[in-house]
Amino acid sequence: MSARLQKSPTGIHGLDTITGGGLPRGRPTLVAGGAGSGKTLLGMEFLIRGIQQYDEPGVFVSFEERATDLTENVASLGYDLTALIADKKLVIDQVQIDRDDIIETGEFNLDGLFIRLNAAIDAIGARRVVLDTIETLFAALTNMHIIRSELRRLFGWLKEKGVTAIVTGERGDGVLTRHGLEEYVSDCVIALDMRVTDQIATRRLRVVKYRGSSHGTNEYPFLIDEQGFTVLPITAIDLNYTVSSEVISTGIPKLDAMFAVNGHFRGGTVLVSGTAGSGKTSIAAHFADAACRRGERCIYFAFEEASDQIARNMQSIGIDLARWADKGLLHFQAFRPSSLGLEVHLSTMLKLIDDIKPQVAVLDPVSSFISAGTDLDARSMLMRLIDLLKSRQISALMTSLTSGGHAAEQSEAGISSLVDTWLMLRNLEQAGERTRTLSIIKSRGKKHSNQARELVLSERGVDLAEVFIGPDGGILTGSAREAQEAADRTAAAALVDEMARKEAAMQRKRKSVNARIAEMQADLAAEAGEIGVALGVQASVAADRAAARAAQALRRERAGEEVGQS
């Protein structure tokens, strides 16, 4: 035998995860809890699952309930004890101790109980034993000293016998069990509890101690439904799920375009938060619609509106959800979160997810869960749900209603840390008008636009418009945006006119300049002509003069005597 502690799996959903494989094999485990906390059922399911899943026969010794009552009680959970008893896999032994017809005189021991138990164990070769609840002995018998020493002997004997046992005990006032059973059973102690907060009851389970083994130390909610005992959460202990890098559309092309990858990752979780009437459900409807268009199955959990109402309302923005529902691709599930405890909701949702196996899930809105429990409860429930969705690669979109005022972002923080992408919708009020804006607060693993967009709802669905930055740095939406757009258009048109006008003026100027150039050239040419003529005249005049001078000189040489004559 290895030094490692051997464990007996209980087969109970979730409990084996928390205890790292089950209860200590061959040792007694104490299950303590108040009335109606589920002790008996835990014990019974431990035996039944032991028989059905691990082929370990079991003995149930009941000190309180009659065997027929037990059989009937678990029959409502779908277990047929009579068949198991007939197969010699199960023994139910009811030990009835009536204080009224018992008188104690002198020393005694509990050999009768030992013998009975031993006979029952040997009759079917039992490997598992449940004693429910042995504390009844304290009420029936007066000699506490004997009972205590006999109990110690009993638990020692059970260990020797090598059976894995569950011993139940009633929770005492401020102590784990009324009669201190934890004193005798020290290997593993599990406490069950049912608390009512704001009129909603939640069952919780905690492994108080587990000698020689690590275990989850938190209080884990559990529930009892028609499938028996389920301890949640199942998946939250580790974060090992495969992630996809496949990108799918949100159903709104311009929203897809805000992400660098043009959409969001399959299996991711998108949170859309915003105040009332900011367009959350419309985005959710697009998301569901897009999934169905891809031929995927989608489950739509509606927590505030009836499914028909959502379908009708979405018609008004051109999304026909009813046809997907008719085709069987879209499954609506509408219920009020405050109708039942969170755990019941979680389990109902898990079951539906198991049945329908959707690729996409919509939860609208998750904030209403907070009304069904405390913030912490709702958060832990959503965390488990998100874990589960992620582990199954189901892309999810959840909406969250934020109350107005500046604390909106803060109150979201509880949920927002769980999601991959967080879209925030805001209602803006300016110039007597409310408009919606959408911005991406965060998006894990993909670049995204940091700019706010205006969310426009029309009969063609959700559209996103660029937001205008006004002259004073504020953003302009709605009519203000339209006015600004018109003004911009006018300005642009004016600019075009101006350009044309300037162009024409330029043309005119060019023409006149050209004309003037031509004129001046003509002048120049004329002037040049004149100068040429003048030069020609001058040259001929000079030549004439030279000729005249030469003739004169000649004349002077020729006739000196002719001076009187000139």
Add this chain to the structure above:
Amino acid sequence: MNGLIGNDELQQDGTEWELRLYIAGQSTRSAVAFANLKKICNKYLAGKYHLEVVDLLQNPQLSSEHQIIAIPTLVRQLPAPIRKIIGDLSNTEKTLVGLQLSPAKVSHE
């Protein structure tokens, strides 16, 4: 105490007492209980009782019939109603009360 009166009447009618002592093996405590019971029976029920000793180690299945958990346990099967007295019967007075054989009544008879 109606039951007491009824028993007196039964005794006067000569009703048989049917007693069963459950033990487990030959322990000294069982032996003590048996000796104490014998003494009481001989003194108060001489000639009108039937005593059976059941060893649960040999017949474990008999333990559920009378819901035996403690050893030794004395069961008064008759006269009705069934009474159970657990322990070694060392306290005679308590045993008599348990069997509804109060000494006062018997001596008066």
